[in-house]
Amino acid sequence: MDFFSRLKKGLGKTTELLAGKLVSITTGRLHLDDDLLEEIEDALIVADLGIATATGLIASLRAAVKKKEITKPDEVRPFLRKRIQEIINVPYTGTMAGAPHVILMIGVNGAGKTTTIGKLASRFAGEGKSVMVAAGDTFRAAAIEQLAEWSKRAGCEIIRHQAGADPSAVAFDAMKAAIARNKDVVIVDTAGRLHTRTNLMEELKKVRRIIARELEGAPHETLLVVDGTTGQNASAQVREFNVNIPLTGIVITKLDGTAKGGALIGIVNETKIPVRYIGVGESAEDLQPFDAAAFAEALL
Amino acid sequence: MFEQLENRLSEALRKVKGLSQLTDANMADALREVRQALLEADVSLDVVKTFIEKVKAESKGAAVLKSLSPGQQIIKIVYDELVNLLGGQKAGITMAPKGPTVILMAGLQGSGKTTSTAKLALHLQKEGYRPLLVSADVYRPAAREQLTVLGNQLAIPVCHPADTNDPLAICRKALAAMKGENANVLLVDTAGRLQVDEDLMVELEKIKKEINPAEILFVADAMMGRQAADIAHTFHQRVGITGVVLTKLDGDARGGAALSIKSVAGAPVKFCGVGEKPEQFEVFHPDRMASRILGMGDVLSLIEKAQEAADEEEAKKLERKMSAGDFDLNDFLKQLAMVKKMGPIDQLMGMIPGVKIPKGASLDNGELGRIEAIINSMTKEERRNYTIINGSRKERIAEGSGTEINDVNRLLKQFAQMKKVMKNFKKGGGMFNMPAGPGMFGR
Numbered sequence: 001m002d003f004f005s006r007l008k009k010g011l012g013k014t015t016e017l018l019a020g021k022l023v024s025i026t027t028g029r030l031h032l033d034d035d036l037l038e039e040i041e042d043a044l045i046v047a048d049l050g051i052a053t054a055t056g057l058i059a060s061l062r063a064a065v066k067k068k069e070i071t072k073p074d075e076v077r078p079f080l081r082k083r084i085q086e087i088i089n090v091p092y093t094g095t096m097a098g099a100p101h102v103i104l105m106i107g108v109n110g111a112g113k114t115t116t117i118g119k120l121a122s123r124f125a126g127e128g129k130s131v132m133v134a135a136g137d138t139f140r141a142a143a144i145e146q147l148a149e150w151s152k153r154a155g156c157e158i159i160r161h162q163a164g165a166d167p168s169a170v171a172f173d174a175m176k177a178a179i180a181r182n183k184d185v186v187i188v189d190t191a192g193r194l195h196t197r198t199n200l201m202e203e204l205k206k207v208r209r210i211i212a213r214e215l216e217g218a219p220h221e222t223l224l225v226v227d228g229t230t231g232q233n234a235s236a237q238v239r240e241f242n243v244n245i246p247l248t249g250i251v252i253t254k255l256d257g258t259a260k261g262g263a264l265i266g267i268v269n270e271t272k273i274p275v276r277y278i279g280v281g282e283s284a285e286d287l288q289p290f291d292a293a294a295f296a297e298a299l300l
Numbered sequence: 301m302f303e304q305l306e307n308r309l310s311e312a313l314r315k316v317k318g319l320s321q322l323t324d325a326n327m328a329d330a331l332r333e334v335r336q337a338l339l340e341a342d343v344s345l346d347v348v349k350t351f352i353e354k355v356k357a358e359s360k361g362a363a364v365l366k367s368l369s370p371g372q373q374i375i376k377i378v379y380d381e382l383v384n385l386l387g388g389q390k391a392g393i394t395m396a397p398k399g400p401t402v403i404l405m406a407g408l409q410g411s412g413k414t415t416s417t418a419k420l421a422l423h424l425q426k427e428g429y430r431p432l433l434v435s436a437d438v439y440r441p442a443a444r445e446q447l448t449v450l451g452n453q454l455a456i457p458v459c460h461p462a463d464t465n466d467p468l469a470i471c472r473k474a475l476a477a478m479k480g481e482n483a484n485v486l487l488v489d490t491a492g493r494l495q496v497d498e499d500l501m502v503e504l505e506k507i508k509k510e511i512n513p514a515e516i517l518f519v520a521d522a523m524m525g526r527q528a529a530d531i532a533h534t535f536h537q538r539v540g541i542t543g544v545v546l547t548k549l550d551g552d553a554r555g556g557a558a559l560s561i562k563s564v565a566g567a568p569v570k571f572c573g574v575g576e577k578p579e580q581f582e583v584f585h586p587d588r589m590a591s592r593i594l595g596m597g598d599v600l601s602l603i604e605k606a607q608e609a610a611d612e613e614e615a616k617k618l619e620r621k622m623s624a625g626d627f628d629l630n631d632f633l634k635q636l637a638m639v640k641k642m643g644p645i646d647q648l649m650g651m652i653p654g655v656k657i658p659k660g661a662s663l664d665n666g667e668l669g670r671i672e673a674i675i676n677s678m679t680k681e682e683r684r685n686y687t688i689i690n691g692s693r694k695e696r697i698a699e700g701s702g703t704e705i706n707d708v709n710r711l712l713k714q715f716a717q718m719k720k721v722m723k724n725f726k727k728g729g730g731m732f733n734m735p736a737g738p739g740m741f742g743r
Contacts, residue, residue: 013496046345048525051336109548109576110410110521118441139576141414141453142446149441163449194551227410231342231525236552254409256494263525 007288008298010280014261018047019077019300026073032065036073050232050266057083077300084265085296090274092249094220100132100183102175102211102218106204106245107225108237109192112253114143116225116279117187118150119287129184131156134174136167136207139191147189157183167191167203168210175214188219195240204245221248223276226267228255234263238271249276251287256280261299327359334378342556344529347385347563354381379590385559386586387568391543393424395485396514400478402486404511405545406504406535407519409492412547414443416519416573417489418450419581420545423571424485425456432483434459434474436467436507437491447489454578457481467491467503471511488513495534508539518567519545520557529560536565543570546584550574627719629683633675636668673701674711686712 008015021043029036037058044054060083064070070079103120105113117133124131133151135158137143144160151158159174171188178186190207193200211219224247226234241247252264255278268275275290331352338348358377395401403420405413414435421431433451435458437443444460451458459474459481471488478486488511493500508516518532518541535541544565546558549572558569569584675683677700682689689697689712698705 042345045339046526048342048527051340108523108551110412112410115409115440140446141449142442145442145445146440194548196550196552227521227523229408229521229525229527229531230523231528231556232340233342233523233552234525237523254494256496 004294004298006286007280007294010256010286011261011295011298013256014047015299018043018262021046022077022080022300026076029073032070032073032076037062037065040076044262047262048231048266049262050235050270053087053266053269056269081296081300084300085292088265088268088275088295089292090268090272091292092274092276094248096185096220098215098217098220100178100186100215101220102178102215103185103187103221103223104190104208104211104219104245105187105223105225105251106190106241107192108194108227109140111192111225111227112251112279113137113192113225114146114150114189116251116253116277116287117147117189118154119279119284120187120277121151121154121156121185122284123287124185125154125156130182131185131187132174132178132181132183133158134170134186134188135160136170136174136189137191138163138165138167138170143189143191157181168207171207171210172214175211175218179215195237201241201244208245221276222246223249223251224273225251225253228252228261228263228279230263232266234267235270238267238273242271242273247273249274251275251277251279253279253287256286261295264295327356331355338556338559341559342525342528344526344556344560344564347529347560350563351381351385382559382590383586385563386590387562387584388586389568390583390585390587391568391570392583393570394514394542400475400484400486401515402475402488402511402513403515403517404488404490404508404513404539405517405519406490406539406541407492408494408521408531409440411492411519411521411524412545412573413492413519414446414450414489416517416545416547416571416581417447417487418454418456419573419578420517420571421451421456421485421487422454422578423581424487425454429485430481430483431485431487432457432459432474432478432481433487433489434470435489436470437489438465438467438470439491443489443491450578457483467507468510471507475511486511495531495538501538504539515542516540517543517545517570518561518565519547520561522546522549522557522572523551524557526556526560528557529564532561532565532567536567541565541567543567545569545571545573547573550580629675629678629686629715632715632718633672633683636672636675670701670703670707671711674698674703674708677701686715 022040025036025039025043040061041054041058044057045051049057057080061070061076061079064079070076105117107113114137121131121133131154133147133154133156135144135147137147138161141163144163148158148160157177159170159177161170161173167190174186174188177183188207188211190204191200193204195201208219208222222245224238224241226237230237238247238250250267250273252267252275255261255264264275264278267273277287278290278295279287334355335348335352338351339345343351355377358381393401393403405417405420407413414437417433417435421433424431433447433456435444435447448458448460459470459477461470461473464470464473467490474486474488478484488507490504490507491500493504495501516539518535520528520532524531532541532544544558544561544567546569562568568586572582572584574580574582674697677697678689682693682697689708694705694708698708701708
């Protein structure tokens with residue numbers, strides 16, 4: 001199965017909800033009147049784009065109708081598809097040039113950080129890169145063992161300390177070891193934390209500081225992992241983490257099975273931070289670099 | 301938690317509160333605000349529609365209560381409907397009528413099943429039950445180790461048959477192990493699964509058949525979006541859930557999930573997780589949550605927490621002293637120790653009506669520790685009569701407690717203010733009538 005089919009399959013629920021609904025609303029309607037626009041807005045809200053994003057899309061739709069850019073109800077879907085693609089197309093501009101390229105993974109509890117690291121490690125290893133992972137989640141019971149299992153599967157090295165150890169010490173050792181052993185990629189795991197916990201944010205800042213001190217320009221990527229089933233709280237997570245630890249991108253997991261593809265649009269619209277990877281299934285191949293055009297195409 | 305929803309709703313309801321007459325127009329206004337607030341809080345559209353319709357119908361047919369203004373009456377109706385939506389009465393665990401009780405935990409990946417399983421076991425142990433833990437999650441790496449580590453930390457027995465990777469066999473072995481472990485409740489953790497994963501849903505059905513659970517708890521992340529209700533509904537159709545555990549409620553999630561799940565899946569929220577520590581786990585009270593959402597504060601929860609932690613005799617003694625006005629720093633120290641037992645200060649403060657914790661304020665137990673250190677560095681005489689503490693005494697106290705003179709000054713000033721306030725409320729005592737003024741614990 002190629003990636004587009006995987007994407008289409010993973011987003012099936014959202015497509016059903018959004019595209020299906022739009023088709024059923026517009027079919028048989030002759031005019032683009034206020035009633036129709038309101039129904040479309042409701043459909044966008046139900047698809048979890050968020051009130052602000054839904055209102056914005058409807059406003060631009062209304063303007064286009066006024067300027068006679070679109071005149072028929074069945075032009076609504078292509079119009080929204082194009083607008084949505086523009087919104088979510090915030091490209092990632094970094095390169096993999098770092099030696100090593102350091103990726104710091106952060107997020108709330110249960111978002112899927114460790115699993116995503118496992119899949120990314122497999123991906124990089126498959127591209128022939130030498131990978132090291134750092135077991136920086138020293139808080140949650142058996143998180144280290146979980147990452148160790150993933151590193152075994154990906155065939156990469158792991159730097160680990162005892163449970164309860166200082167996560168920045170783990171990051172320090174990983175940086176030292178990766179530089180000494182000429183690794184291509186280092187991925188640093190961290191414990192899940194709610195974005196409202198000020199003291200835990202400080203801990204994260206320290207981890208980042210240590211990484212930056214050991215290698216100039218590192219971490220090259222700081223990725224926030226967001227659970228795709230999260231509702232309107234997702235934007236708050238992105239904002240709060242970004243204030244404390246500047247993010248270079250977002251990873252959205254578990255987009256399959258739930259009709260939550262719409263939330264991604266709201267998140268990017270409100271935060272303008274690029275989506276780097278999305279997860280649309282359980283297997284390692286289901287975690288893929290984000291492609292705005294393909295996403296919009298699969299969605300609408 | 302629920303804060304944003306709370307703000308929106310109290311805003312909407314403040315508007316109606318003062319109204320002496322309800323008209324269709326001002327009712328519609330208020331209800332539109334309520335609708336918007338619920339929608340923004342991830343409550344599913346169907347649930348919102350039903351909710352608004354119910355409130356409308358109730359308001360029209362409501363008998364006019366003499367003691368309430370029409371505006372207040374609307375608030376009461378919204379409150380009653382919210383309580384309904386949240387699950388009506390509080391609901392605990394139903395134990396099996398005879399023989400051992402089995403509790404099955406299920407939910408999506410990352411919702412907090414394993415942590416909640418351990419927390420619930422601790423909760424039941426406190427209530428006098430003898431729990432046994434087992435994990436049937438053979439898919440996520442180290443999931444079974446996680447539960448074993450948690451069980452060991454809490455001194456709760458864990459069944460961990462290392463010789464099999466079959467969830468059903470694991471469950472059978474755990475059931476058989478109950479007698480040997482002298483356990484009467486078995487808590488079964490399962491792998492996270494999406495409701496559309498047919499293989500895993502079939503597995504869940506098989507597990508249910510194998511262990512015949514008295515309770516099937518659906519573990520849901522409070523941050524979950526509008527889909528929460530649908531997902532819970534699917535789980536309910538497949539295995540019949542009897543209750544919900546709502547996790548990560550200590551964040552700023554708007555909590556729409558909690559509002560939808562009951563009305564769609566029919567299962568009440570029974571417990572909620574409110575922090576990372578094992579004891580940060582509570583019975584869910586729909587009525588209190590509703591008053592909290594409406595900005596009435598969660599006074600009952602607070603009092604219950606206090607009763608759990610505080611030695612009642614001690615509290616009464618302090619109360620008498622307070623109203624008599626001879627409350628000294630020794631008493632203050634005792635009071636601090638009780639407050640500390642009750643849990644993190646910021647959580648407690650959130651329950652007091654009208655108290656909003658400023659963002660970024662450090663209302664942690666560390667601050668309490670500092671205050672304790674300062675008082676502990678005082679002589680007996682100083683603690684009895686703080687007015688004798690002069691400059692050189694302050695210097696000694698600051699050095700002894702590892703703090704700054706400023707810290708000592710601030711504490712003394714706050715204590716003086718507190719005494720003044722206490723004198724003013726000799727009637728109607730109780731340690732929680734103490735006003736928690738700004739800067740009381742914050743820096």
